[in-house]
Amino acid sequence: MDLMSCLECNESVKMANRTILKESQIMKIHYITGIAAIFVVALHIMMRLVVPFEQSLEYDYIIANYKNIIYVLILESILVLISVHGFNGTRIILLELRQSRAWENMVTVVTISAMIGLIAYGTRTIILANGL
């Protein structure tokens, strides 16, 4: 069993060499998106605080925000940064749960697909609300 786990370990190393990005590159993206998201979300909250809280939730005010190109860029940044950071974090947690080639490939494909799907759906919403 120990020999098997060692072989599995070596297989995992070989498999990693075949991936598009090295794990260190993925983690760089993970840390950068995490730090950037803090600043962008802080900016987003501060922009909401310029008016009373109830008013910031009114339909007209929100639609008006979507017409503001700077606000749209901030929302899109939040969407992309949080999606990349969040889904990669989920991938990392799931990789630690089980160790097998099939599981790791499945987790990678599912998390990347979900990330792309969420970004696409969110971007569509922003574009529709903006009226482009």
Add this chain to the structure above:
Amino acid sequence: MNNTAIDNKNEQKITLKVYRENRGQDSGSHHDTFEVPYKKWTTVLDALLFVKSYMDPSVAIRYSCRMASCGSCGMKINGVPKLACYTKISELETSTIECEPLPNFPIIRDLVTDFSRFFNHHKSMQPYIQTNDSTEVDTNKGTFSFYQSPEDVDKYLQFSYCIKCGLCYSACPTVGTDLNFPGPQALAQQYRYFADTRDESKKRLDIVDDRHGIWRCHFAGSCSKVCPKGVDPALGIQLLRSYMLGISKNDKIPAKKIEINDDDNNNNSSKI
């Protein structure tokens, strides 16, 4: 009153709860309890050997040097991974001591665990100096050694004190869930050779740059807390990560080669 009488009068007893399990039998696990006399200087290993000698010879323990050099007698003592030979009963300040096998290791029998996976991870780190210069091993070209300044040595010295006792590996929460994670010992050894100016390997960082490699460390720090030799594996892992992220630059200057002549050997000196 002679010394023996004084010793008997001051003799105290400790309750030793020892984990028992035999992998070859399906009898399950249980704890056996022993009352063991101890003195101020008695270690947990001494107490276990007393049990083995006078109470139950079937208790399985692995030990060798009895002086925290070999790293054989690692076990969980009152819930914390420790070396039994380095843990005095009097310092535990408890009336009952529970001895269990190290977590994250397969149990062979009682307190003896299987280190195969642990050593496989260690071997996978290529824990030896790698140099491109073959003259070092070419005896026809004389004998060489490598010059290292005290500052060069300081970068990796503490990590070379590792005795491979497996305490850090057993305390690591990531190893508990991910058996392909090399563990703090192996990763700290990777840093030890990476930081060594004699080593010229270009592939060291690639070895740990894996899905289950260095990035899975959660920095719990429990590895450094339990190390009996004062090594800080968590520090080694973070230093290695900083090089991989580009926060620290690898400004390692290869060690200068020093030719040692026979005359120099005799005079105990060397020529650069």
